[in-house]
Amino acid sequence: MTFANVGTLGVKPGQRDEVVAILTRRSTDLDGAGCLSYEVGISDEHPDTVFVSELWVSADAHQASLQLASVRAAIKEAMPLLSGEMGGDRFEIVGSPLRN
Amino acid sequence: MTFANVGTLGVKPGQRDEVVAILTRRSTDLDGAGCLSYEVGISDEHPDTVFVSELWVSADAHQASLQLASVRAAIKEAMPLLSGEMGGDRFEIVGSPLRN
Numbered sequence: 001m002t003f004a005n006v007g008t009l010g011v012k013p014g015q016r017d018e019v020v021a022i023l024t025r026r027s028t029d030l031d032g033a034g035c036l037s038y039e040v041g042i043s044d045e046h047p048d049t050v051f052v053s054e055l056w057v058s059a060d061a062h063q064a065s066l067q068l069a070s071v072r073a074a075i076k077e078a079m080p081l082l083s084g085e086m087g088g089d090r091f092e093i094v095g096s097p098l099r100n
Numbered sequence: 101m102t103f104a105n106v107g108t109l110g111v112k113p114g115q116r117d118e119v120v121a122i123l124t125r126r127s128t129d130l131d132g133a134g135c136l137s138y139e140v141g142i143s144d145e146h147p148d149t150v151f152v153s154e155l156w157v158s159a160d161a162h163q164a165s166l167q168l169a170s171v172r173a174a175i176k177e178a179m180p181l182l183s184g185e186m187g188g189d190r191f192e193i194v195g196s197p198l199r200n
Contacts, residue, residue, distance in 0.1 A: 004141050004153055006106040008189060024195030031198070037137070038198050039155065041104050041191035051191040053104055053153055055139065089108060091141035091151040095124030098131070098138050 002036065003059040007088020009050045015081040016042060019050050022078045029070040034061030048083065055093070102136065103159040107188020109150045115181040116142060119150050122178045129170040134161030148183065155193070 011019045023040045030038065034057035041051040056062040065071055111119045123140045130138065134157035141151040156162040165171055 002139070004139060004151065006151075006153055006189075020194055024197055026200050027197035035198060038196050039102070039104060039193045040195050040197075041193045043189070043191040046191075051104065051106075051189055053106055053155075055153075089106075089143070089151055091143040091146075093139045093141045094120055095140050096138050097124055097127040097140075098135060100126050 001058065002093035003056045003062055003090070004093055005052070005054040005056070005062055005088065005090050007052055007086065008046075009052070009078075010083035010085030011048050011050055011081055012083050013048055016048060016050060019078050019081050022074050022081075023050065023052065025074065027068075027070045027074070029068040030065065033065045033068060034058065035065065052088075059090070059092075101158065102193035103156045103162055103190070104193055105152070105154040105156070105162055105188065105190050107152055107186065108146075109152070109178075110183035110185030111148050111150055111181055112183050113148055116148060116150060119178050119181050122174050122181075123150065123152065125174065127168075127170045127174070129168040130165065133165045133168060134158065135165065152188075159190070159192075 020040055036057060037055040039053045120140055120142065136155040136157060139153045
């Protein structure tokens with residue numbers, strides 16, 4: 001069942017754009033990993049936060065992706081730039097008004 | 101710029117599936133309204149919550165959609181089933197590791 005991971009990453013002051021650059025770097029690893037969508041966002045109202053909204057073919061695919069070399073490298077690179085504040089939700093997709 | 105609206109809707113006990121049914125009912129209104137994605141989800145860990153993750157062509161398109169007949173009808177129908185607890189984030193999409 002399609003799995004969603006949406007969340008927020010708090011970043012140290014002034015580090016948002018660098019974290020965005022790391023998270024949006026093209027990752028061909030993800031192409032075969034069951035990642036359906038991985039959107040990274042920002043909000044003027046929250047200048048020290050990076051937002052992510054991901055869809056995966058399954059929760060297992062998401063979990064397994066955390067072991068991919070490119071994902072591990074991105075996490076390692078971003079970690080020193082994060083404040084430690086994190087939020088978010090994980091859920092199973094059950095439908096959409098855009099589909100029958 | 102692509103706009104994301106992700107959020108949670110608290111529902112009264114036992115009403116989750118009904119709220120899911122309302123939110124996932126096929127809405128052809130949305131097809132021409134700039135809605136790129138509208139996923140509705142649930143989580144066993146939070147039985148009284150419905151999750152939504154939406155992408156729109158712009159924040160304005162999202163705002164305008166709230167006036168669509170089908171959307172207004174759905175809100176009216178779901179409202180009595182909601183607990184009043186709501187959460188979420190709105191942000192602008194700046195990139196994805198799935199795209200160059």
